[in-house]
Amino acid sequence: xxxxxxxxxxxxxxxxxxxxxxxxxxxxxxxxxxxxxxxxxxxxxxxxxxxxxxxxxxxxxxxxxxxxxxxxxxxxxxxxxxxxxxxxxxxxxxxxxxxxxxxxxxxxxxxxxxxxxxxxxxxxxxxxxxxxxxxxxxxxxxxxxxxxxxxxxxxxxxxxxxxxxxxxxxxxxxxxxxxxxxxxxxxxxxxxxxxxxxxxxxxxxxxxxxx
Amino acid sequence: xxxxxxxxxxxxxxxxxxxxxxxxxxxxxxxxxxxxxxxxxxxxxxxxxxxxxxxxxxxxxxxxxxxxxxxxxxxxxxxxxxxxxxxxxxxxxxxxxxxxxxxxxxxxxxxxxxxxxxxxxxxxxxxxxxxxxxxxxxxxxxxxxxxxxxxxxxxxxxxxxxxxxxxxxxxxxxxxxxxxxxxxxxxxxxxxxxxxxxxxxxxxxxxxxxxxxxxxxxxxxxxxxxxxxxxxxxxxxxxxxxxxxxxxxxxxxxxxxxxxxxxxxxxxxxxxxxxxxxxxxxxxxxxxxxxxxxxxxxxxxxxxxxxxxxxxxxxxxxxxxxxxxxxxxxxxxxxxxxxxxxxxxxxxxxxxxxxxxxxxxxxxxxxxxxxxxxxxxxxxxxxxxxxxxxxxxxxxxx
Numbered sequence: 001x002x003x004x005x006x007x008x009x010x011x012x013x014x015x016x017x018x019x020x021x022x023x024x025x026x027x028x029x030x031x032x033x034x035x036x037x038x039x040x041x042x043x044x045x046x047x048x049x050x051x052x053x054x055x056x057x058x059x060x061x062x063x064x065x066x067x068x069x070x071x072x073x074x075x076x077x078x079x080x081x082x083x084x085x086x087x088x089x090x091x092x093x094x095x096x097x098x099x100x101x102x103x104x105x106x107x108x109x110x111x112x113x114x115x116x117x118x119x120x121x122x123x124x125x126x127x128x129x130x131x132x133x134x135x136x137x138x139x140x141x142x143x144x145x146x147x148x149x150x151x152x153x154x155x156x157x158x159x160x161x162x163x164x165x166x167x168x169x170x171x172x173x174x175x176x177x178x179x180x181x182x183x184x185x186x187x188x189x190x191x192x193x194x195x196x197x198x199x200x201x202x203x204x205x206x207x208x209x210x211x
Numbered sequence: 212x213x214x215x216x217x218x219x220x221x222x223x224x225x226x227x228x229x230x231x232x233x234x235x236x237x238x239x240x241x242x243x244x245x246x247x248x249x250x251x252x253x254x255x256x257x258x259x260x261x262x263x264x265x266x267x268x269x270x271x272x273x274x275x276x277x278x279x280x281x282x283x284x285x286x287x288x289x290x291x292x293x294x295x296x297x298x299x300x301x302x303x304x305x306x307x308x309x310x311x312x313x314x315x316x317x318x319x320x321x322x323x324x325x326x327x328x329x330x331x332x333x334x335x336x337x338x339x340x341x342x343x344x345x346x347x348x349x350x351x352x353x354x355x356x357x358x359x360x361x362x363x364x365x366x367x368x369x370x371x372x373x374x375x376x377x378x379x380x381x382x383x384x385x386x387x388x389x390x391x392x393x394x395x396x397x398x399x400x401x402x403x404x405x406x407x408x409x410x411x412x413x414x415x416x417x418x419x420x421x422x423x424x425x426x427x428x429x430x431x432x433x434x435x436x437x438x439x440x441x442x443x444x445x446x447x448x449x450x451x452x453x454x455x456x457x458x459x460x461x462x463x464x465x466x467x468x469x470x471x472x473x474x475x476x477x478x479x480x481x482x483x484x485x486x487x488x489x490x491x492x493x494x495x496x497x498x499x500x501x502x503x504x505x506x507x508x509x510x511x512x513x514x515x516x517x518x519x520x521x522x523x524x525x526x527x528x529x530x531x532x533x534x535x536x537x538x539x540x541x542x543x544x545x546x547x548x549x550x551x552x553x554x555x556x557x558x559x560x561x562x563x564x565x566x567x568x569x570x571x572x573x574x575x576x577x578x579x580x581x582x583x584x585x586x587x588x589x590x591x592x593x594x595x596x597x598x599x600x601x602x603x604x605x606x607x608x609x
Contacts, residue, residue: 056524056609076608077528084526095521097220107213108220110526 001066001086001158004030004053004191009062011048021210023049025062028209032158035185035192037203040211046195047092049211050163053193054089055079084110088157092164092195094148098137102128102147105136106154114154122150125176141168149177153184160185162194166202178202218535220522224514225539233507234543237500238550241588244493245555245581251486252577254479268341269452270305270417272444274465284441289464293447298454303341304442305419306427308334310399310434314408316391332395334360335419336427341446348411351426358395359411361421367413385413399434417446453477494588501592504547508540508596509603516607523608532604533597540596548589555581 006028010019019025023038024045030036040046051057052064055074064071066082074082083089096105106112106119123129126146128139136144145168152160162181166174182205185192192206200208273283285304293302312332342349348359364385371382383391388410395406414421422430431438449457452468461468512519519532559578 054524076523076605077530080523080526080528082526083524089524091524095524097518097521099223100216100220104216108216108522108525 001082002032003065003067004159004193005065005067006030007063007065009052009060009064011045011052011057012059012061013048014045015061023209023211030159030191030193032191033189035203035206036194036209037200037206038193038195038209038211039200040195040197042197044211046197046211047163050089050091050161050193050195053159053161054083054087085156086158087161088152088155088159089161090148090152090163090165092167094144096136096144096148096151099135101135102132102139102143102150105147106151109151109155111156112154113156119150119154122153122180125180126150126173127176142170142173145169146173146177149181153180157188158190160190160192162192164195164197167197174202178204217522217527220518221515221532221535222511222539223518224511230507230543233500233503234547234550237497237504237547238554240493240496240500241547241551241585242493242554242558244490244497244588245551245578245585246558247486247488247490247493248584249555249559249575249577249581251483251490252580253575254482254486256576269447269449269468270444271447271461271466271468274467282443284439284443285445286441290445292464293445293460296456296460298452298457299447299449301340301448303338303446303448305444305446306336306424306431306440306442308336308422308427309431309438310397312395312397315394315396332420334422334427335417335444336422336424337417337446338424341448342421348409349423351423353429356405357392357407357409358422358426360408361412361414361417362410363418363420364413365418366420397430397434400436402434453480497588501588501595504540504543504592505595505599508536508600511539512536512600512603512607519604519607520609529601529604529608532608533601536600536604537597540600541593544589544592544596548585551585552582555585 006023006026008025008027010017010024014024017024021040021044022028038046038049048057048060052060052071055071055076056079058072066074071079097108100108102123103116103119120129120132123132123146126149128143128146131139131143136147139147145165149165152162160181165181166177169177181192194203194206196203200206273285275283290302290304293299312334313329314332315329339349342361349361351358367383367385367388374380375382389412391409393408395408397404397406447457460466522532523529555578559575563575
């Protein structure tokens with residue numbers, strides 16, 4: 001999956017707005033191996049963008065393609081297979097199972113290609129190793145965000161979608177998280193599309209796009 | 212480990228008590244349906260299991276009033292009217308004998324010598340298609356000296372139980388009687404001939420001594436030519452002799468019939484209707500409790516909507532998520548079926564006990580039908596469950 005191609009896309013809820021940014025109503029190509037950060041205020045459709053690429057929303061005008069394949073032509077279960085193997089998404093609302101422990105949440109990926117030791121090393125670097133066997137429902141939001149990040153990184157992917165990945169992290173933890181993301185994405189030769197509400201200072205070597 | 216977590220996430224919102232009640236309700240409904248089907252089939256079997264002249268034959272005659280001096284006869288148009296009724300398939304005429312006949316039975320029985328008894332007789336005949344007798348002896352062709360007859364079994368009973376014991380005569384079992392030949396003397400039109408008679412069977416239904424119809428025609432022509440041919444009695448073949456259409460027609464035309472037959476027909480109809488109602492009631496309860504089942508499955512999935520959506524976003528297919536729900540539903544259906552079958556078996560044992568206490572035995576041939584109905588209901592339910600779970604998971608996943 002080399003390219004993600006957006007052609008004149010506008011989400012239905014935003015169909016009254018004129019566009020004017022660099023994605024909505026534009027001809028926009030995302031290249032694999034490159035990193036993009038999409039910056040916009042609230043209600044401009046950042047999460048919608050992630051969900052369109054993730055295949056869980058199709059209420060938009062225009063067309064989106066993975067290489068030559070129109071996203072509208074991919075059946076729900078085929079899209080699930082694509083998510084399992086090629087697209088890893090860290091959702092803004094984290095999407096953890098609160099009654100499961102952090103470790104169990106991470107193991108709930110359909111496929112993981114990193115072992116338990118690797119997971120523990122990441123947890124250690126992010127400062128949540130002691131919490132790894134605690135139910136996620138009893139963790140702070142910041143801790144939960146780091147669990148969701150680990151879950152998104154230890155599975156195979158060609159594209160990594162990060163929806164406001166640092167919204168609950170302090171500057172130090174955000175910096176560590178960014179280092180880890182860059183390392184693993186580089187190792188996997190994957191492209192990254194991240195969204196950010198405010199400053200994009202954290203995102204070095206990312207192409208900045210406004211919606 | 213991961214599979215267990217996957218199932219736990221999807222099925223964790225189960226409410227065991229709601230489920231147990233749903234299973235019990237469906238089990239009882241299925242059991243009632245099975246009992247209804249069983250009794251319905253059994254009642255039909257009992258009613259069909261009747262003697263020689265089958266269950267749907269009725270003999271009718273015209274009412275005798277003060278105005279009749281001769282037995283009233285049926286005209287062709289009256290016969291045609293009967294045939295025009297939907298419930299009546301066939302009408303046969305009784306042909307009475309117009310000749311004189313007497314029988315003599317020689318007793319090589321029980322040590323008696325000489326004549327046992329001598330009696331004048333009166334014969335009737337009906338078309339062969341109204342006689343349901345599996346006996347090759349029931350036939351006659353011109354030149355045969357042997358005449359087969361069918362005798363009312365009541366006749367033999369009266370002889371054995373009343374006459375023979377009172378007169379100190381030997382009793383004769385039906386089987387033995389069949390093997391005895393007797394002398395028949397037939398006369399009329401200034402002719403007298405000797406024949407042999409033998410009993411081909413016994414009828415509970417037709418209260419007449421029957422001979423083959425072709426013999427009757429031959430003998431009437433030979434010994435009493437030119438007599439009246441219109442019948443005084445008719446035999447009807449009806450789907451149900453107690454059908455209102457038939458009863459009304461008989462009443463309007465002052466035709467008489469053996470009350471017992473009609474009563475039996477009415478009882479049968481009533482029983483069949485009652486059992487059918489029981490089966491339908493059971494099916495209705497099954498349908499209602501099945502709806503409960505389907506809704507329970509949907510609710511179970513609905514309570515895990517977040518888990519379904521999240522797992523789908525992580526990359527699990529809807530197909531994979533349907534499996535635990537369908538397995539769960541199938542397991543519950545099997546438990547329901549087993550509950551119904553156990554209840555049914557208990558009832559069955561109870562019913563056999565009840566009936567045998569009152570000296571009556573049910574044929575119990577209906578239970579395979581009950582089982583088949585239950586299995587069909589189970590399969591239908593499985594299919595409906597699969598469809599509704601598939602739709603529900605599809606709705607919740609995105």
